[in-house]
Amino acid sequence: MYDYLIVGSGLFGAVFARQATDAGKKVLVIDKRPNIAGNVYTEKIEGIHVHKYGAHIFHTNMKHVWDYVTKFATFNRFTNSPVANYHGELYSLPFNMYTFNKMWGVVTPEEAAAKIEEQKKEAGITEPKNLEEQAISLVGTDIYEKLIKGYTQKQWGRPCTELPAFIIKRLPVRLTFDNNYFNALYQGIPVGGYTKMVENMLDGIEVRLNTDYFENKAELDALAEKVVYTGPIDAFFDFKLGTLEYRSVRFENETLDKPNFQGNAAVNYTDAETPWTRIIEHKWFEFGKDDEGNDIPKTIISREYSSEWKPGDEPYYPVNDEKNGKLYEQYKQLADKEEKVLFGGRLGEYKYYDMDAVIDSALKFAEKEL
Numbered sequence: 006m007y008d009y010l011i012v013g014s015g016l017f018g019a020v021f022a023r024q025a026t027d028a029g030k031k032v033l034v035i036d037k038r039p040n041i042a043g044n045v046y047t048e049k050i051e052g053i054h055v056h057k058y059g060a061h062i063f064h065t066n067m068k069h070v071w072d073y074v075t076k077f078a079t080f081n082r083f084t085n086s087p088v089a090n091y092h093g094e095l096y097s098l099p100f101n102m103y104t105f106n107k108m109w110g111v112v113t114p115e116e117a118a119a120k121i122e123e124q125k126k127e128a129g130i131t132e133p134k135n136l137e138e139q140a141i142s143l144v145g146t147d148i149y150e151k152l153i154k155g156y157t158q159k160q161w162g163r164p165c166t167e168l169p170a171f172i173i174k175r176l177p178v179r180l181t182f183d184n185n186y187f188n189a190l191y192q193g194i195p196v197g198g199y200t201k202m203v204e205n206m207l208d209g210i211e212v213r214l215n216t217d218y219f220e221n222k223a224e225l226d227a228l229a230e231k232v233v234y235t236g237p238i239d240a241f242f243d244f245k246l247g248t249l250e251y252r253s254v255r256f257e258n259e260t261l262d263k264p265n266f267q268g269n270a271a272v273n274y275t276d277a278e279t280p281w282t283r284i285i286e287h288k289w290f291e292f293g294k295d296d297e298g299n300d301i302p303k304t305i306i307s308r309e310y311s312s313e314w315k316p317g318d319e320p321y322y323p324v325n326d327e328k329n330g331k332l333y334e335q336y337k338q339l340a341d342k343e344e345k346v347l348f349g350g351r352l353g354e355y356k357y358y359d360m361d362a363v364i365d366s367a368l369k370f371a372e373k374e375l
């Protein structure tokens with residue numbers, strides 16, 4: 006008899022499995038996918054660790070989380086500095102002095118600040134009625150037109166004039182030459198890929214892949230005292246109250262017979278005409294080197310397209326609107342009544358979690374439970 010059956014080998018499941026095992030409990034991890042690691046799964050192709058479910062950059066200000074993950078992987082010094090491509094014009098992101106210099110030729114922070122103020126004044130918006138007006142009131146017309154408008158439109162599948170202003174509360178403007186996207190104390194990519202890191206977390210723990218909990222629920226339940234379920238909460242209850250909605254992304258991967266496609270891990274396409282939102286070139290997460298430190302002759306890119314989600318698609322981002330929020334609350338009430346089953350993780354709690362936040366959540370959950 007196991008103490009815990011853990012449904013899902015993503016970060017939440019893997020961290021809980023590790024903590025429970027270290028606390029002397031007997032655990033079994035199952036996952037319906039053919040691989041461990043959930044959405045942080047990386048697959049090695051042509052010597053490159055390809056982020057199969059979207060680019061994952063680890064960043065955190067939580068020292069205890071950093072201390073925890075670095076027990077299972079060494080992290081490289083990758084810093085996320087995306088580039089924006091607007092009809093072939095390249096800009097540094099997030100908005101910083103390099104961006105403003107390229108946009109207007111301004112050289113000093115005072116000049117940049119004055120230019121932004123001038124554009125905000127010219128637009129004369131006092132009470133933004135939609136996302137377009139909100140963005141212009143925060144950063145002026147040029148940055149909005151070239152770097153925000155098309156990208157946001159593609160992401161949401163609607164013109165910015167039809168999107169609510171509250172989506173953009175603030176737009177960070179840096180009057181420094183700092184293009185490090187995350188303001189985090191600790192960041193990087195695990196050397197050897199995320200899958201290897203999760204493999205190390207699960208070291209010595211029994212894992213069964215290609216095992217869907219719902220295909221043999223009664224049998225699997227009978228194996229353990231308790232279940233930690235990290236799959237979609239609505240699926241657990243057979244969608245009986247309705248389906249929780251997600252926003253989705255579609256990835257188109259391509260292997261190219263050249264060493265360098267775009268010279269950066271992430272390039273955002275900020276015009277409305279290019280159909281994809283961004284291109285990820287995976288090798289640059291690891292400075293173009295394979296695990297042995299050799300240059301890689303090929304490259305792998307992923308074009309990302311925002312797509313409408315329909316039931317059965319891969320769930321990516323929960324939709325935080327009233328309808329879905331209420332539905333989740335109803336499911337949560339049912340979940341709280343389950344005596345043997347505990348719910349956690351991004352799908353179990355219908356919540357967007359960054360990796361550090363999901364690890365923190367799993368550690369707290371384990372502390373309470375064990």
Ligand code: FDA
Pocket residue numbers: 012013014015016017018035036037038041042043044045058059060061062063064216217218219235236237254321322349350351352358359360361363
């Ligand atoms: P996760 O989804 O990883 O794991 C759940 C597991 O349960 C899956 O393996 C699934 O197969 C399994 N499962 C579900 N139902 C099952 C069933 N019935 N039977 C058996 N198994 C079942 N964060 C960050 O810090 N930096 C970043 O750059 C990014 N980037 C990013 C990009 C994109 C596109 C997304 C959507 C998300 C990010 N994230 C991120 C967030 C990150 O992906 C997230 O924090 C973790 O994947 C959450 O881990 P979980 O274990 O909660 O879920």
